[in-house]
Amino acid sequence: MLADTASAATLVHCRVSEKAKIDLKFGMVSEPVVSANGQPLDINGKCEFNTFLSEVSVVHPLLVATDVTQA
Numbered sequence: 799m800l801a802d803t804a805s806a807a808t809l810v811h812c813r814v815s816e817k818a819k820i821d822l823k824f825g826m827v828s829e830p831v832v833s834a835n836g837q838p839l840d841i842n843g844k845c846e847f848n849t850f851l852s853e854v855s856v857v858h859p860l861l862v863a864t865d866v867t868q869a
Contacts, residue, residue: 807859811866812842831861840864 809831827841840863847860 807844807861808847809839809861809863809866812862812864815860815862827861831863839866 825844827844831839831841833839839861842862842864844859844861846857849856849858
């Protein structure tokens, strides 16, 4: 897992969210999301992901997309 602590949200492919079998409560994204090259991303929804690091709980926005690729 890569955690970018300076990011506003984490982007994950929809297959990852399906395989995780976590009950995620999805909401809608109100603003368009674009990739680093300016191309729009197809966002299925967003949710808050709760991560535990030792005794600290961190809640981070998670955007689920269908067109995430790794270069």
